[in-house]
Amino acid sequence: MRNETSVTFSMDPQRPLNVQLVSSTDSPEFTYLTRSLTRCRIIALDAEWKPIRTRTPQSSFPTVLLLQLACQLGSRLGGDSDESDDSVVFLLDLSTIHLPSIWELLRDAFVSPDILKLGFRFKQDLIYLSSTFSSNGCEPGFDRVEPFMDITSIYNHLQDKQHGRKASKQIKSLASICKEVLGISLSKELQCSDWSCRPLTEEQKTYAAMDAHCLIEIFNVFQAKVIKEGKLVRHPTEPHPPTVTLGLKVVFEKLDIYSKIVRMKVHEAIDIARATASYVSPNIVTEEGMTLRIGHRNTLPMDEYLLKVVNEFGEKILLKESDKTAKTSKRKAKGRSSEGLICNEKQGQSFEDWQGPPPWDLALGGDGQPKFLCDVMVEGLAKHLRCVGINAAISYSKKPEPRQLIDQANKEKRVLLTRDAKLLRHDYLINNHIYRVKSLLKNEQLLEIIETFQLKISEDQLMSRCTKCNGRFIQKPLTTEEAVEAAKGFQRIPNCLFNKNLEFWQCMDCNQLYWEGTQYHNAVQKFIDVCKLNE
Structure with a gap:
C-alpha cells in the first residue's frame, strides 16, 4: 500500500x-x-x-x-x-x-x-x-x-x-x-x-x-x-529490430568473443547480446575491446515500431x-538606479521566447491583472487587446527613447511588447518585462499574446475598455439625455440615436462616450470569432 x-x-x-x-x-x-x-x-x-x-x-x-x-x-x-x-x-x-x-x-x-x-x-x-x-x-x-x-x-x-x-x-x-x-x-x-x-x-x-x-x-x-x-x-545502417532473437552463440561468434564468455556473468552476457541488437549510441569500450551500453541497469529493448520511429526522427x-556557464555582463552599469534591470549580453536572444513570470504576478508583488505596454510598431495590437478587456497602454510620448519605454514598463509593472529587434539589443533590459511579437497581422498578434501569456478571455470582457485611452467605463450606463449633456463640447451624438432607447457608456478617464450600435455588435462578434469563444 x-x-x-x-x-x-x-x-x-x-x-x-x-x-x-x-x-x-x-x-x-x-x-x-x-x-x-x-x-x-x-x-x-x-x-x-x-x-x-x-x-x-x-x-x-x-x-x-x-x-x-x-x-x-x-x-x-x-x-x-x-x-x-x-x-x-x-x-x-x-x-x-x-x-x-x-x-x-x-x-x-x-x-x-x-x-x-x-x-x-x-x-x-x-x-x-x-x-x-x-x-x-x-x-x-x-x-x-x-x-x-x-x-x-x-x-x-x-x-x-x-x-x-x-x-x-x-x-x-x-x-x-x-x-x-x-x-x-x-x-x-x-x-x-x-x-x-x-x-x-x-x-x-x-x-x-x-x-x-x-x-x-x-x-x-x-x-x-x-x-x-x-x-x-x-x-541501410539500421540494425535488426531487437525483437529478433539471434542466439547467444551466434552473437558471440560474430563478435569474436566466444572464448571469453566463460569468464563473464550471465547478466553481462545478456547485456552484450542486447547491445548488438538495439539502438546504437556512444558507449563504453572495455579493456577486452568489447562495447557495452552506458549504465549498468538492465532495460527492455525497444520494439520494432518504436525503434523505426527513433531511427527516422530521433535527435x-x-x-x-x-x-553550463551562466551569462553575466562584462560591462559596468554607470548611473543605473532602476530596480530589476539586467544586462542583455546575448542581444535579445533570451527575450525571443517568453519564460516568465510576468511582473503582475502575485508572487512578485503584482495585482494579478495582465498589463502590457505596446511600442509604436504594435499600437494596433494595443487597441485589439483593449477590445478584449486587457489593459494595454502606449508610450507617453510619440517618439519615445528605448530607455523611456523600459522605465515606463518597469514603473507600471507591464510587459513591453515590440517587433523592434533593435530594442531587444538595447544594453539594459528589464528581466521578464519584454516580449518580441512574432506575428505580423493584428488578429494573429492578439492570439499570440493570449496563448503566450495564457490570458483568460470571456465574452463579458469584450468592449469593456476605452479603445482610445485604455480607461475603464463607468459602472452605470447613461440615458440618452444624460449622454447628450455629458457629450457637450467634445463629442457629437447622431440624432438618429435619440429614439432608439440605447444605453450609453462613458470612459472614466477621457470621458469618451460609447453606445451599443451596429458597430459595437460587429466588433463583439469579430472578437468572439478571433478568440474562438464560441467553440
Missing part, C-alpha cells in the same frame, strides 16, 4: 494515470521508480524551478526543485507487453532528495538507447538541471539526452503530413499544441507558482504531472499516424561547456 503522496488523475477517464511523489530514496515510490525505469520504453521530461528575480555579476542558473518523469511502460503499437497502456508520472522532489544518490540513475536513463526521451524545449531545463546537480557535488552534471524527440518537432511533422507540404515552423506553446492535437485545454496558471514551498499543493502536483504526461499523449498520436501511413524508411541534446 503506497502512502498518501500518490495522486490519481487522467486526461482520459477510461485510463486513470498514477502519479507518484518521490521525496526520498528509501521510500516505496523510489523503489517503484527504479523498477519502472527498467521496463519503460518512453520517458517524458519536464522540470520546475523558482525563477531568479534579479541578476548579479555572480548570478547562477535557477535551482530545479521538481523533475517530472512520465513513463510509458511498453509501447502501444507493436508491443507485446501486457502493460502497454500502463503509464505513471514520477514527481522527483529535488529539494528533499539527496541528489548524489539519484544522479547515476538519471544519467543512465538520459542516455539509455532503449528509452526514447520526450521534452518540450527541454535544453534549457537540462542546463538548469545539470547546474543543480553540479552544485551538489554531482560533477559533471548532465551533458546529453539521447535518443530524444522535441514535441515542437513532432508537432511540425504532424503539420507537414496534415497539409501535404512543408508547414511553416511557427512557434507554438505547449498549451496550443495540446489543444490542437489532443483537444485538451492545458492550464498554465500554476507555471509561475512558488515551487519552493512545501508541501506542494494537489493542484501543483496535477499541473506538473499533466505537463509531462501530455508529451507522451502527443507522441502516441504522432507514432500512430506515421505507422498507419507506412512512411517509415529503414536506413539528441548535447550541452557544451559554454551552455
Whole structure:
C-alpha cells in the first residue's frame, strides 16, 4: 500500500494515470521508480524551478526543485507487453532528495538507447538541471539526452503530413499544441507558482504531472499516424529490430568473443547480446575491446515500431561547456538606479521566447491583472487587446527613447511588447518585462499574446475598455439625455440615436462616450470569432 503522496488523475477517464511523489530514496515510490525505469520504453521530461528575480555579476542558473518523469511502460503499437497502456508520472522532489544518490540513475536513463526521451524545449531545463546537480557535488552534471524527440518537432511533422507540404515552423506553446492535437485545454496558471514551498499543493502536483504526461499523449498520436501511413524508411545502417532473437552463440561468434564468455556473468552476457541488437549510441569500450551500453541497469529493448520511429526522427541534446556557464555582463552599469534591470549580453536572444513570470504576478508583488505596454510598431495590437478587456497602454510620448519605454514598463509593472529587434539589443533590459511579437497581422498578434501569456478571455470582457485611452467605463450606463449633456463640447451624438432607447457608456478617464450600435455588435462578434469563444 503506497502512502498518501500518490495522486490519481487522467486526461482520459477510461485510463486513470498514477502519479507518484518521490521525496526520498528509501521510500516505496523510489523503489517503484527504479523498477519502472527498467521496463519503460518512453520517458517524458519536464522540470520546475523558482525563477531568479534579479541578476548579479555572480548570478547562477535557477535551482530545479521538481523533475517530472512520465513513463510509458511498453509501447502501444507493436508491443507485446501486457502493460502497454500502463503509464505513471514520477514527481522527483529535488529539494528533499539527496541528489548524489539519484544522479547515476538519471544519467543512465538520459542516455539509455532503449528509452526514447520526450521534452518540450527541454535544453534549457537540462542546463538548469545539470547546474543543480553540479552544485551538489554531482560533477559533471548532465551533458546529453539521447535518443530524444522535441514535441515542437513532432508537432511540425504532424503539420507537414496534415497539409501535404512543408508547414511553416511557427512557434507554438505547449498549451496550443495540446489543444490542437489532443483537444485538451492545458492550464498554465500554476507555471509561475512558488515551487519552493512545501508541501506542494494537489493542484501543483496535477499541473506538473499533466505537463509531462501530455508529451507522451502527443507522441502516441504522432507514432500512430506515421505507422498507419507506412512512411517509415529503414536506413541501410539500421540494425535488426531487437525483437529478433539471434542466439547467444551466434552473437558471440560474430563478435569474436566466444572464448571469453566463460569468464563473464550471465547478466553481462545478456547485456552484450542486447547491445548488438538495439539502438546504437556512444558507449563504453572495455579493456577486452568489447562495447557495452552506458549504465549498468538492465532495460527492455525497444520494439520494432518504436525503434523505426527513433531511427527516422530521433535527435539528441548535447550541452557544451559554454551552455553550463551562466551569462553575466562584462560591462559596468554607470548611473543605473532602476530596480530589476539586467544586462542583455546575448542581444535579445533570451527575450525571443517568453519564460516568465510576468511582473503582475502575485508572487512578485503584482495585482494579478495582465498589463502590457505596446511600442509604436504594435499600437494596433494595443487597441485589439483593449477590445478584449486587457489593459494595454502606449508610450507617453510619440517618439519615445528605448530607455523611456523600459522605465515606463518597469514603473507600471507591464510587459513591453515590440517587433523592434533593435530594442531587444538595447544594453539594459528589464528581466521578464519584454516580449518580441512574432506575428505580423493584428488578429494573429492578439492570439499570440493570449496563448503566450495564457490570458483568460470571456465574452463579458469584450468592449469593456476605452479603445482610445485604455480607461475603464463607468459602472452605470447613461440615458440618452444624460449622454447628450455629458457629450457637450467634445463629442457629437447622431440624432438618429435619440429614439432608439440605447444605453450609453462613458470612459472614466477621457470621458469618451460609447453606445451599443451596429458597430459595437460587429466588433463583439469579430472578437468572439478571433478568440474562438464560441467553440
